[in-house]
Amino acid sequence: MKETEQHTDKAVVVTYPDEFAKKEIVDLAKAAGYKVEALITQKQIIKSEYGVGVGKAQELQEIVADNDAKTLIIDETVTSSQANKLATVTQAEVVDRERLILNIFARRAQTTEAKLQVQLAELRYEMPRAKDAVRYSVRGERAGFSGMGEAAVDVKFRALKRQMGFIKDKLEKSRTSKEIHIVERRKLGLPFVSLAGYTSSGKTTLFNRLASESKEESPKLFTTLTTTTRVITFANSKQKVLLSDTVGFITRLPTYLVESFKSTLDELTYADLVLLMVDVSEDIDSVGVKLNSCRKTLEELGVDPQKVLLVLNKIDLLADRGQNKIELVPMFKDFSLIKISAVRGDGMHQLRTRILELTRTKKTARPA
Numbered sequence: 097m098k099e100t101e102q103h104t105d106k107a108v109v110v111t112y113p114d115e116f117a118k119k120e121i122v123d124l125a126k127a128a129g130y131k132v133e134a135l136i137t138q139k140q141i142i143k144s145e146y147g148v149g150v151g152k153a154q155e156l157q158e159i160v161a162d163n164d165a166k167t168l169i170i171d172e173t174v175t176s177s178q179a180n181k182l183a184t185v186t187q188a189e190v191v192d193r194e195r196l197i198l199n200i201f202a203r204r205a206q207t208t209e210a211k212l213q214v215q216l217a218e219l220r221y222e223m224p225r226a227k228d229a230v231r232y233s234v235r236g237e238r239a240g241f242s243g244m245g246e247a248a249v250d251v252k253f254r255a256l257k258r259q260m261g262f263i264k265d266k267l268e269k270s271r272t273s274k275e276i277h278i279v280e281r282r283k284l285g286l287p288f289v290s291l292a293g294y295t296s297s298g299k300t301t302l303f304n305r306l307a308s309e310s311k312e313e314s315p316k317l318f319t320t321l322t323t324t325t326r327v328i329t330f331a332n333s334k335q336k337v338l339l340s341d342t343v344g345f346i347t348r349l350p351t352y353l354v355e356s357f358k359s360t361l362d363e364l365t366y367a368d369l370v371l372l373m374v375d376v377s378e379d380i381d382s383v384g385v386k387l388n389s390c391r392k393t394l395e396e397l398g399v400d401p402q403k404v405l406l407v408l409n410k411i412d413l414l415a416d417r418g419q420n421k422i423e424l425v426p427m428f429k430d431f432s433l434i435k436i437s438a439v440r441g442d443g444m445h446q447l448r449t450r451i452l453e454l455t456r457t458k459k460t461a462r463p464a
């Protein structure tokens with residue numbers, strides 16, 4: 097399906113009551129191509145039988161029917177048994193948070209590498225669910241043949257493992273060739289600068305500006321899935337650096353998804369400098385949640401916090417156009433930072449100067 101194509105599958109969404117969760121899941125649902133007809137909030141969505149309580153499950157059936165929705169999106173990870181039960185009660189296809197993110201990635205994946213990474217993530221998603229799915233289908237066809245069920249589960253598991261091994265091999269090969277590239281670039285002595293940050297924070301917009309590129313920028317979540325690297329030269333200096341744009345982060349990102357995209361995100365681990373982009377035009381609570389989730393993901397990837405420069409982006413949208421002291425907000429105190437507008441160009445001179453300074457010191461500190 098083309099990225100521009102819209103499909104308007106109607107969906108009912110169940111999420112937590114806080115504003116951040118509500119906005120995020122609606123954005124995710126839209127990015128996956130759904131039209132959100134109703135948003136239901138629940139303090140708990142990980143209850144035993146249906147994820148939600150029994151009464152709520154029945155209520156959801158009515159809401160789904162009233163809105164003529166085909167899909168019920170649950171902003172949590174649900175087991176296949178919960179999903180099956182909920183689907184039976186509500187008569188809707190149940191899509192959990194992980195499935196939703198995977199669907200977006202699958203829609204966006206364009207390069208061979210991104211497609212392989214999505215396939216790997218899909219298999220990782222399937223693994224814990226395979227057992228239940230096979231047991232259901234075997235039981236349905238041959239009631240009482242439980243031994244048969246176990247054998248079928250084994251067969252399914254082995255098949256999934258084989259497929260995973262096959263994809264990992266292919267990815268490993270592309271990774272090896274990428275590592276060779278990195279070694280080659282290092283031989284050129286060029287420092288590596290990598291963009292990181294929450295999805296939609298403006299990484300590609302900044303990348304395009306610094307590298308005179310025209311990669312797709314969009315308010316939709318997860319616009320970029322594949323890493324692009326360019327050599328950039330700074331006008332007033334002979335120094336060149338390599339700049340990489342890559343996939344964005346999100347809260348509650350399952351670890352296996354980060355792992356599946358590891359070869360893409362590896363650029364961050366190798367980087368001499370990581371520009372961590374933060375959209376400061378949002379309310380301060382959202383900024384905090386996103387910053388924390390980015391820190392956590394960078395930590396999981398093994399990125400040295402010393403290498404991180406915080407880039408506070410979209411200051412053009414602040415009421416005082418960035419004149420206020422946003423940088424004094426306590427959550428930023430652990431970082432060295434800079435304020436910019438990637439769209440309007442504010443702070444670009446300072447940013448370039450900082451990149452040059454920081455990569456110069458990094459270069460000498462880096463082992464050969």
Ligand SMILES: Nc1nc2c(ncn2[C@@H]2O[C@H](COP(=O)(O)OP(=O)(O)OP(=O)(O)O)[C@@H](O)[C@H]2O)c(=O)[nH]1
Nearest residue numbers: 296297298299300301313314318319320344438439
């Ligand atoms: N007003 C304003 N909008 C910006 C700025 N920087 C980026 N944007 C907008 O924010 C949206 C997201 O920008 P992208 O550059 O696609 O964000 P990204 O971080 O690459 O997002 P993903 O690829 O999804 O991870 C786009 O609509 C941009 O036009 C800025 O400085 N000011």
Ligand SMILES: [Mg+2]
Nearest residue numbers: 299300319320
């Ligand atoms: Mg992008």
